[in-house]
Amino acid sequence: MEATRPVTADLSHYVGVFRRHWWVVLAATGAGLGIGAAVTQALPRVYESSTSVLVQAVDQDTNASGGRTKGAINLDTEAQLVPSGAVATKAAALLRSPVSPIELAHDVSVEVPANTTVLVISFEADNPRDAQAGSHAFAEAYLRNREEAARSVLDQKIKTLNLKVRQLTTNLTSINSRLAKAPNGSSDRSNLESLRSNSQNQLNSLTGKLNELTTATVDAGSIISDAREPEEPTSPNALLNIATGTMLGLLAGLALAFMRERFDRRLRTAADVRDRGHIPVLAALDERTTPHFDDVLQPYGPGGRVFNRLRNEILASLSPGDQIIVVTGASRGSSTTLVAANLAAALARTGSDVVLVGAHLPDSVVDAAPLARMLGVTAMPGLSDLLAGRIGLERAMQRTPRIPSLRVITTGGAATAAGLMQSQRLRDTLQALRQQTGYVVIEAPSTSSSADAQSLASLADAAILAVELRRAKRPALLDAAEQLSRVGTPLLGAVVLPHLTGMPRSAAEENLPAVALSAQRPDETAVLDDDRTQPMRIPTGPPARPPRQGDGSEEVTAVIDLTTVAKPGGGQPGSKPASSPEKPAEK
Structure with missing residues (x-):
């Protein structure tokens, strides 16, 4: 990206x-x-078996107004009758089950296929045989209940017709008796004959209906597909x-x-920096565009193009007179070094005089190597020696071989005094750089490791945060922005880099002189010669040569005893060093 x-x-x-x-x-x-x-x-396993019942219309069947079916049978009503108490009681009797009819009714379900007069009666049980028996029993019980209901209605009609026939017969007998006593030609006889004729007709009609009812058969329906024993459970x-x-x-x-x-407190994507950290993302690099030590200064590579565009945006954001840019990180690591070195190189490519200051004071001489090997300069002397008063500003600045307009002040040897980043000498150095150079890029330590980043930011005109994904955390990012805002330094934004798993050594790094990295005997010290970049070893005691007079800058022969991690004045007990960091040589 x-x-x-x-x-x-x-x-x-x-x-x-x-x-x-x-x-x-x-x-x-x-x-x-x-x-x-x-x-x-x-x-539990549940088995289900189904029985299909064809429902025949009987005399008592009536369809409700607006029913789903147009026939005489309302199948929705019939479906509700299947799990009724009367049917369940008959089914329990057929199954000879100790289970109550109400519990049996809970296991039965009825479906009505569309445009048919068929009921599909299903029964669920914990074994296939009971499921088959239960479905058949409910189908049989439903048909019997329907047949009994139809027979009951038919018997009631026959009983009613028999009673009516008896009444008409009695009435007709009375009329015949009165007609026998009536004289011929009288009006009473004419009336009685008319009554006898009407009664005889009614009796004949009722007798015909009674004969039909007494000879009628009731067919409530039949089983057209009996239940089968299921092979697989449905549930x-x-x-x-x-x-x-x-x-x-x-x-x-x-x-x-x-x-x-x-x-998650860790920042894993550039969107996390922007959304969760509320910091604008100036540039986001991935594994392809992240520069390595062997191509950190390649202007036409993918990473170089990103930093060229970053340079343009930073220059557009700076106010007139702004020169010092501090680059710090939200977490420990080498992301600050990569961003500061590439940003300084991008600024120097415009022809401006740029000084890159490695202000992350190392814990040992070995830690000073990354920035030096990236730019092809020697690791010592550097900023720690400058702030300690052992060398002057001109000697601390080294010109890079590939970009003449870029000069570097490395971190130098191990820190020999605490609070160097708050010293007046640092302020004077930055003020001198403002007057001598175009831009100053400071590689500061992370805000989570010390207060040096905040101290350096207070002397700078703008700040940039280097955020290494999966290493930096959201609280540390917010704290970094808070530290910068408290000293009034404008935060331009963040440069996001992927997780840097390792620092590969380049071919140029392999050819760099091993400055003060080799082991020394306890009775020897390493002296940085003014005219050579290689250290020379001399016995402990007075220096091999007196400090020379400079051209206005304070210069002292740097005496560093690696066996004591660059303690000034190292050597045999009782010996007096040629110079001391506390008392620099007089001009």
């Missing part, structure tokens, strides 16, 4: 969350799959349970992954 504009969270951001927390998603998905399998094993559904458990586990895993990402 070469763009120096603030990045946005897109699909790759969410894929990155999954990639970083894949084990959480995988574990949750596996747990969901296991839970689904365990539930399948724990649930639990192993495939459904496992798939559901796996999907729920996957969703839970994704939720946990995003929760871990949300509450």
Whole structure:
């Protein structure tokens, strides 16, 4: 990624969350799959058998207004009758089951296929045989109950017709008796004959209906597909349970992954720096564009193009008269060195006179090597020697061989005194650099390691944060921005780098002189010669030559005893060093 504009969270951001927390998603998905399998094993087996019943219309059948079917039978009503108490009682009697009819009714279900007069009666049980028997029993009990209801209605009609026939017969007998006594030609006889004719007609009609009812047969319906013994249980559904458990586990895993990402204190993407740290991202580098020690100064490489664009944006953000830029980090590491060196090189390519100051005082001489080997200069003397008063400013600055307009002040030897970053000599040095150079880039230590970064930022015109992903944390980033704001230094933004897993040595680094890195005998000290970059070894005691007079700058022969980690005046006990850091040589 070469763009120096603030990045946005897109699909790759969410894929990155999954990639970083894949084990959480995988574990949750596996747990969901296991839970689904365990539930399948724990649930009781349920078998279901079905019986299809063809329902025939009987005389008492009436369809409700607006029913689903247009026939005389309302199948919705019939479906509700199947699990009724009367049918369940008959089914329990047929099954000879000790289970109560109410509990049996809970296991039965009825479906009505569309555009048919068929009821599908299903029964569930814990074994195939009981499921088959229960479905058949409920179908048989329903048909018997329907037949008994139809027979009861028919018997009631026959009883009513018999009573009416008896009444008409009695009435007709009375009319015949009165007609026998009535004289011929009288009006009474004419009326009685009319009544007898009407009664005889009614009696004949009722007798015909009674004959039809007494000879009628009741057909409530029949079983067209009897229940079969099921081969496989319908519940639990192993495939459904496992798939559901796996999907729920996957969703839970994704939720946990995003929760871990949300509450993770480490910064993992450039979007985290912008969104969670509330700091604008000036440049975001990846593994392809991050410079190494052998191509740190390549202007046309992918990393060089990123820093060229970063340089342009920084120059556009600086106010007139701003010269000093401090580069610090939100975490320990070498990200500050990479950003400061490449930024200084990009500024020097414009033809401006640039000085890169390595202000991260090392804990040992070996720590001073990275910045020196990146730019092809010697590790000593450096800033620590300058601030300690052992050398002057001109001697501390070394011109890089590849970019003539870039000069470097390395960190130098081990720190010999505490609080050098708060000394007046540092302020005077930076003031002198303002007058002599165009731009000054300071490689400061991280804000989480010491207060030196804040002290240096108070003397600078602008600050840049180097953020190494997966190493820097959000609280440290916020603290870094707070430290800079408290001293009034404008924070231009952050340069985001991937996690730097190692520092590969380049071919140029292999050819650099090993300055004060070789082991020495306890009775020897390393002296930096003014005219040579190689250290020369001399016996402990008075210096090989007196300090020479400089051209206005204070210069003293640097005497560093590596056996005591650069303690001034190292040597045999009782011997007096040629010069002391506390008392620099007079002009």
